[in-house]
Amino acid sequence: MLKYQQIATEIETYIEEHQLQQGDKLPVLETLMAQFEVSKSTITKSLELLEQKGAIFQVRGSGIFVRKHKRKGYISLLSNQGFKKDLEDFNVTSKVIELDVRKPTPEAAENLNIGMDEDIYYVKRVRYINGQTLCYEESYYTKSIVTYLNNEIVSHSIFHYIREGLGLKIGFSDLFLHVGQLNEEEAEYLGLEAGLPKLYIESIFHLTNGQPFDYSKISYNYEQSQFVVQANSFLL
Amino acid sequence: MLKYQQIATEIETYIEEHQLQQGDKLPVLETLMAQFEVSKSTITKSLELLEQKGAIFQVRGSGIFVRKHKRKGYISLLSNQGFKKDLEDFNVTSKVIELDVRKPTPEAAENLNIGMDEDIYYVKRVRYINGQTLCYEESYYTKSIVTYLNNEIVSHSIFHYIREGLGLKIGFSDLFLHVGQLNEEEAEYLGLEAGLPKLYIESIFHLTNGQPFDYSKISYNYEQSQFVVQANSFLL
Structure with missing residues (x-):
């Protein structure tokens, strides 16, 4: 697993463990970079992966938010x-x-x-x-x-x-x-x-x-x- | 429409007009950069968009290929x-x-x-x-x-x-x-x-x-x- 994939998994685990809901805001890019000690390009790739998976959505100029549908067993x-x-x-x-x-x-x-x-x-x-x-x-x-x-x-x-x-x-x-x-x-x-x-x-x-x-x-x-x-x- | 989206549309039109089939190879990155007169990062974003849409797939070290299922009317x-x-x-x-x-x-x-x-x-x-x-x-x-x-x-x-x-x-x-x-x-x-x-x-x-x-x-x-x-x- 590549570094950006590993970080994406960690962010997903964080969302899961903290039971974050749709619309909940994640830390800003700079905070994530510092927290995971990686470059901007790596964290950007992690976030793109999570966006493609439907785990987050990014709003330009506003932030990174949790995406999560409420239905179980699908x-x-x-x-x-x-x-x-x-x-x-x-x-x-x-x-x-x-x-x-x-x-x-x-x-x-x-x-x-x-x-x-x-x-x-x-x-x-x-x-x-x-x-x-x-x-x-x-x-x-x-x-x-x-x-x-x-x-x-x-x-x-x-x-x-x-x-x-x-x-x-x-x-x-x-x-x-x-x-x-x-x-x-x-x-x-x-x-x-x-x-x-x-x-x-x-x-x-x-x-x-x-x-x-x-x-x-x-x-x-x-x-x-x-x-x-x-x-x-x-x-x- | 942003520049990279516009280029993605043009590449799609090209695939359509030339009736390219799944597995057909597209020009290499450098050729596409020259052809559209844009930077590597722009063309990379265009290709990522097309990959997400299921229009192409990229094989590391091998090239960019057309992705196209054969069924119509779906x-x-x-x-x-x-x-x-x-x-x-x-x-x-x-x-x-x-x-x-x-x-x-x-x-x-x-x-x-x-x-x-x-x-x-x-x-x-x-x-x-x-x-x-x-x-x-x-x-x-x-x-x-x-x-x-x-x-x-x-x-x-x-x-x-x-x-x-x-x-x-x-x-x-x-x-x-x-x-x-x-x-x-x-x-x-x-x-x-x-x-x-x-x-x-x-x-x-x-x-x-x-x-x-x-x-x-x-x-x-x-x-x-x-x-x-x-x-x-x-x-x-």
């Missing part, structure tokens, strides 16, 4: 962490239905930008929150990038393993959201009736070098899932 | 523009059902951070895409900030008016997403059966100074709407 759509982190207060577990090496479907090959003859790891899981079904997932990992998976790994956080175990750098992701009705198979895995609503998310995760490595299709139990997006004014 | 959840811009190729229209000044509901007062005795503009609309119902919206605008609205304005883009007509600076937003089933009223406005799925989004928009000014509740016609989120690796 899954952040902007987090590249997988949702374990958002639901820390909850008990999230996984049941592995299938795990094997195979060739991609045409859809997976297209989204992973690989040939039909390349190997992928196929993972089918049901995830649970506090004992209730949260979602049903089918994932395709390019095997030349995610070189190894086993049952124990996919029972826990695959992303944590990819980052820490394989040392890969996870970059950007594209998420495509649709609302639809559960089909028979999804309904059975989620313990709901077919025809009931679902949120269906297709996600494509890329390494920092732009290579896609994970294409996933996830159907959420609409009774157990709610999502938050904290957007910035970064658009023109 | 509404961006990160855009603060309202969705008219995402659906430019489509014909989006609005029908105003109600527009008046009233006191907020407790829920609206809470989300707008105002007292129950303050005035708000209440707007109820149905929006259409290519003649099909797209969504049913109820919005609450703090009247002390959004000082004037009329039927003609709310028939078109309210955000365009807020920005251009009232000169307000729109900052960050919080979106809360749920999936549920259409109730009778929503179903009637959307021309669907009650009980069918809906995507329900509550949004709170803030000015750049952090003041919330718009609390909206939107129910989407699941057959007509799909969404994209382009996320960055900005999390710790």
Whole structure:
């Protein structure tokens, strides 16, 4: 972790520990520079990171303020962490239905930008929150990038393993959201009736070098899932 | 618009006009500096803006690349523009059902951070895409900030008016997403059966100074709407 990231984490911890609320003012730039004993450019980068994350907002000529929505138990759509982190207060577990090496479907090959003859790891899981079904997932990992998976790994956080175990750098992701009705198979895995609503998310995760490595299709139990997006004014 | 924003727009136009695809390489920093006749810090800010928007990605020691998902007709959840811009190729229209000044509901007062005795503009609309119902919206605008609205304005883009007509600076937003089933009223406005799925989004928009000014509740016609989120690796 780079210095500015470390400082950003410390500022976040400070906000958390002091239970600061939206609109609460943080110390001015000069105070933060002195406190963390770093240059203006480092603290500026820390603050930009926190702003992008939706943890603070900066008002020119006025100061740095805490940004914090009041709702708990929402899954952040902007987090590249997988949702374990958002639901820390909850008990999230996984049941592995299938795990094997195979060739991609045409859809997976297209989204992973690989040939039909390349190997992928196929993972089918049901995830649970506090004992209730949260979602049903089918994932395709390019095997030349995610070189190894086993049952124990996919029972826990695959992303944590990819980052820490394989040392890969996870970059950007594209998420495509649709609302639809559960089909028979999804309904059975989620313990709901077919025809009931679902949120269906297709996600494509890329390494920092732009290579896609994970294409996933996830159907959420609409009774157990709610999502938050904290957007910035970064658009023109 | 500031210089770095203007350059970012020009780079985006260039990507668009040359139909560049994901992974296509852009000129190196030095070339861009020379081309736009600006300093390194200005061009760096332009590139950071484009990266946050999901238009490019930068690979250390390797270059600047185009980022572009392949799917058309998706509404961006990160855009603060309202969705008219995402659906430019489509014909989006609005029908105003109600527009008046009233006191907020407790829920609206809470989300707008105002007292129950303050005035708000209440707007109820149905929006259409290519003649099909797209969504049913109820919005609450703090009247002390959004000082004037009329039927003609709310028939078109309210955000365009807020920005251009009232000169307000729109900052960050919080979106809360749920999936549920259409109730009778929503179903009637959307021309669907009650009980069918809906995507329900509550949004709170803030000015750049952090003041919330718009609390909206939107129910989407699941057959007509799909969404994209382009996320960055900005999390710790």
